[in-house]
Amino acid sequence: AVQRTFSIIKPDATKRNLTGAIAAKFEESGLRIVASKRIQMTLAQAETFYGVHSERPFFGELCEFMISEPIVVQVLEGEDAIAKNREVMGATNPADAAAGTIRKEFALSIGENSVHGSDAPETAAEEIAFFFSGLELVG
Numbered sequence: 108a109v110q111r112t113f114s115i116i117k118p119d120a121t122k123r124n125l126t127g128a129i130a131a132k133f134e135e136s137g138l139r140i141v142a143s144k145r146i147q148m149t150l151a152q153a154e155t156f157y158g159v160h161s162e163r164p165f166f167g168e169l170c171e172f173m174i175s176e177p178i179v180v181q182v183l184e185g186e187d188a189i190a191k192n193r194e195v196m197g198a199t200n201p202a203d204a205a206a207g208t209i210r211k212e213f214a215l216s217i218g219e220n221s222v223h224g225s226d227a228p229e230t231a232a233e234e235i236a237f238f239f240s241g242l243e244l245v246g
């Protein structure tokens with residue numbers, strides 16, 4: 108089925124001018140970018156967005172990293188968009204990521220791993236709504 112998923116191009120990637128190269132990977136895979144904006148999160152926003160990880164040892168580091176530079180938040184649409192995006196991103200840890208994936212080609216470490224993508228339809232809907240109004244989604 109056609110789905111929408113939420114994506115972040117993270118600070119390590121925007122800082123290295125990889126926004127276009129990463130967007131090209133999405134488009135080449137058949138995903139359509141139906142919304143896109145460059146923002147810089149506040150600490151409160153980052154802590155809310157990553158709330159599910161608040162008990163993890165890397166939570167503080169994760170939130171500080173995510174506010175350290177601008178990010179690009181996007182909504183990607185396509186057939187099985189959630190799974191397709193996860194395939195294009197590759198494994199969370201770039202050391203484990205398959206050849207040709209975004210994280211294999213661009214990520215620096217498990218923390219500075221260039222992209223975030225929703226893991227399920229429910230989280231995709233929540234994450235899209237956190238950053239975008241319905242008017243900003245142009246299918």
Ligand code: CMP
Binds near residue numbers: 169220
């Ligand atoms: P993301 O998909 O954005 O969701 C949670 C993030 O936590 C994950 O990507 C990783 O970048 C980050 N993360 C996971 N494990 C670690 C770790 N051990 N140290 C730092 N960051 C981590």
